[in-house]
Amino acid sequence: xxxxxxxxxxxxxxxxxxxxxxxxxxxxxxxxxxxxxxxxxxxxxxxxxxxxxxxxxxxxxxxxxxxxxxxxxxxxxxxxxxxxxxxxxxxxxxxxxxxxxxxxxxxxxxxxxxxxxxxxxxxxxxxxxxxxxxxxxxxxxxxxxxxxxxxxxxxxxxxxxxxxxxxxxxxxxxxxxxxxxxxxxxxxxxxxxxxxxxxxxxxxxxxxxxxxxxxxxxxxxxxxxxxxxxxxxxxxxxxxxxxxxxxxxxxxxxxxxxxxxxxxxxxxxxxxxxxxxxxxxxx
Amino acid sequence: xxxxxxxxxxxxxxxxxxxxxxxxxxxxxxxxxxxxxxxxxxxxxxxxxxxxxxxxxxxxxxxxxxxxxxxxxxxxxxxxxxxxxxxxxxxxxxxxxxxxxxxxxxxxxxxxxxxxxxxxxxxxxxxxxxxxxxxxxxxxxxxxxxxxxxxxxxxxxxxxxxxxxxxxxxxxxxxxxx
Numbered sequence: 001x002x003x004x005x006x007x008x009x010x011x012x013x014x015x016x017x018x019x020x021x022x023x024x025x026x027x028x029x030x031x032x033x034x035x036x037x038x039x040x041x042x043x044x045x046x047x048x049x050x051x052x053x054x055x056x057x058x059x060x061x062x063x064x065x066x067x068x069x070x071x072x073x074x075x076x077x078x079x080x081x082x083x084x085x086x087x088x089x090x091x092x093x094x095x096x097x098x099x100x101x102x103x104x105x106x107x108x109x110x111x112x113x114x115x116x117x118x119x120x121x122x123x124x125x126x127x128x129x130x131x132x133x134x135x136x137x138x139x140x141x142x143x144x145x146x147x148x149x150x151x152x153x154x155x156x157x158x159x160x161x162x163x164x165x166x167x168x169x170x171x172x173x174x175x176x177x178x179x180x181x182x183x184x185x186x187x188x189x190x191x192x193x194x195x196x197x198x199x200x201x202x203x204x205x206x207x208x209x210x211x212x213x214x215x216x217x218x219x220x221x222x223x224x225x226x227x228x229x230x231x232x233x234x235x236x237x238x239x240x241x242x243x244x245x246x247x248x249x250x251x252x253x254x255x256x257x258x259x260x261x262x263x264x265x266x267x268x269x270x271x272x273x274x275x276x277x278x279x280x281x282x283x
Numbered sequence: 284x285x286x287x288x289x290x291x292x293x294x295x296x297x298x299x300x301x302x303x304x305x306x307x308x309x310x311x312x313x314x315x316x317x318x319x320x321x322x323x324x325x326x327x328x329x330x331x332x333x334x335x336x337x338x339x340x341x342x343x344x345x346x347x348x349x350x351x352x353x354x355x356x357x358x359x360x361x362x363x364x365x366x367x368x369x370x371x372x373x374x375x376x377x378x379x380x381x382x383x384x385x386x387x388x389x390x391x392x393x394x395x396x397x398x399x400x401x402x403x404x405x406x407x408x409x410x411x412x413x414x415x416x417x418x419x420x421x422x423x424x425x426x427x428x429x430x431x432x433x434x435x436x437x438x439x440x441x442x443x444x445x446x447x448x449x450x451x452x453x454x455x456x457x458x459x460x461x
Contacts (some may be wrong), residue, residue, distance in 0.1 A: 013427040016434070020405055022412060048434045051441070055305065055406040062301040071314060074321035075296045077289035193458050266319065267352065 010034050019045055019052075069117050103283050124188060124214065124239070124257060128250045131209035131259030134186055134195050134242045138206035146182030161192045166212050170196040171276045178206050178272065190211055206262035208276060216259045238273055240266060249273040253280075292321055295341055298408065302342065305403045306349060308392050316352065320345040338408070342418040346400060390440035398433030401426055 010031060017023045018031040024083065033043040067075075121189035138145055148156040160168035163185055170180050178198035186193050193211040200206070239250045249269040258280075260273045299320060323344045334340045356397035391399060399418060404410045410418070416426045 012431050016427065017412070020409070020412075024321055044438070047438045047441075051387075051434060051437055052406045055391075055403070057405055058387055059301050059305045062304045063297040065297075065300070067296055067300065068314060070323065071296060071300070071317055072293070074318045074325075075292040266315075 014043060015041070016048070019048055029172050033078050043129070094222075097099070124250065124252050125241075127211055127214060127252075127257045128239070128241050128248050128259050129243070130188060131207070131250065132241070132246050132248050134209055135205070135207045135246060135248075135261035138184070138195070138197065139207060145205070147184035149182035150180040152182075153180065160185060163192050164194060164210075164212055168194050169209060171208060171273055171279045173198055173206075173275060176199065176268075176272050176275055181205075202264060206260065206264065206272065209257075209259040209261065211257045212255050214252055238271075238277075251277070289335065292324060292341075295338070296321075299336075299341060299345065302403055305344065305391065305407060306345075306399060307394075308388070314354075316345060316349055319348045322414075323348065336414060336417065339410075339414045339418040342404065342410075343420065346419050349396070386441065389419055390437055393432055394436055395442055398429045398436065401429040402433040402437070405430060437443070 008030075012082070013029060014023065018028055021028070022050050023031065035045065040124065148159065150156075157167075157169045162185060170181070170183060171263045177200045181197045181198075183194060183196040186195050191213045193209060193213070196208040196210075198206045198208070238249055238251050245263050246261055247264065247266060247269050248259050248261045249266075249272070251259065251273070252258075258273075258276060260269055260276060262269060262272075296317070297360055300313065300316050303316045303320075304310065307313040307316055324341060327344075331337070394402070404415045404418065405412070411424060412426050412430075415421075416423050417425070421429075433440065
């Protein structure tokens with residue numbers, strides 16, 4: 001022990017550093033000597049040491065858990081972003097439009113392109129992809145992003161309701177920072193679908209895509225309530241899909257499918273989806 | 284490890300999950316946080332070569348995402364990736380260690396997030412204080428005071444009289460609707 005160190009006051013930080021083995025060896029020994037004559041301090045630090053061991057015991061088993069597929073995919077090496085976006089965009093367009101030549105080339109030889117395309121048209125996943133395509137196609141359009149603008153909201157609702165044979169009102173998302181721009185009617189897998197477009201203060205677009213042509217597959221019988229844990233209403237659980245930069249939150253309720261799409265974070269979409277769902281349930 | 288090794292996020296995955304689980308308290312939120320962290324890491328893959336300490340960098344990304352998530356509050360959303368079963372809501376208590384560990388989990392959840400982060404990086408990752416400071420973007424003095432306060436608070440919580448079973452069960456393992 002160097003004499004000049006012996007009288008150096010021991011700080012609280014050093015006690016922790018001693019516990020965590022982060023002091024030079026000489027100072028480690030000095031702290032040990034210090035604690036030997038102070039049983040209360042020593043007991044306190046022993047408690048801390050116990051905490052550390054207990055935390056490891058509690059959480060180390062996570063290290064051996066099999067990671068869910070989504071995390072393995074997220075961690076795995078990927079193509080450069082430009083290739084990835086191009087491929088994702090292509091897949092979107094192929095599935096979205098069901099273009100025959102494209103489907104055939106994208107499918108394994110002998111695949112029944114028509115049957116698959118039809119299944120894609122009715123499935124929730126196909127629905128979500130069409131929503132993403134519709135978002136990608138119309139949201140960059142500065143002048144004709146919508147067919148009827150928000151100034152004609154009543155007209156828009158009346159028109160879409162008549163064409164879709166069900167009440168179609170745009171959700172209000174001001175509290176989430178999105179103002180209604182307007183909406184349009186689009187071809188879905190089999191019939192018309194409604195698309196409402198919103199923008200935030202920085203001009204970023206968000207679309208709400210509503211279809212009422214989803215078959216019994218994936219349909220829910222009873223409406224669920226927002227306060228109920230999702231496990232109690234699996235058929236209307238929110239689902240999340242990512243297509244390139246575009247994120248989609250979607251859910252199916254009976255024949256109805258709803259997809260919220262934006263080039264925004266998952267949390268933003270979750271927030272908006274929650275609100276849209278709330279407004280639908282309280283209607 | 285090579286800093287631009289494309290496989291390296293897979294290598295870090297178990298440790299990111301362990302820390303996130305301890306930080307978030309339940310599997311869904313934790314894995315969401317991990318997924319967001321991985322996606323952010325890939326979005327910034329161009330920076331990997333210049334990162335001196337990949338671990339501190341990854342935990343730093345997670346820290347920022349966690350702080351952002353906290354600010355927005357929690358949502359009653361369970362996002363199901365394709366083919367995944369419904370997530371378990373509660374952490375199963377390990378049979379043998381029993382209540383003591385569950386008490387620790389509930390005491391940990393009562394710590395302020397800022398103390399919990401420091402405590403967990405030191406306890407689970409054995410991270411050097413300087414690396415903790417880097418990962419969390421804090422001065423060393425702040426790291427040390429949070430560590431000290433966190434440990435002492437956890438000690439007090441663990442030494443409190445045992446909570447009633449109802450109080451333990453009432454710990455918000457289900458996501459709270461706000």
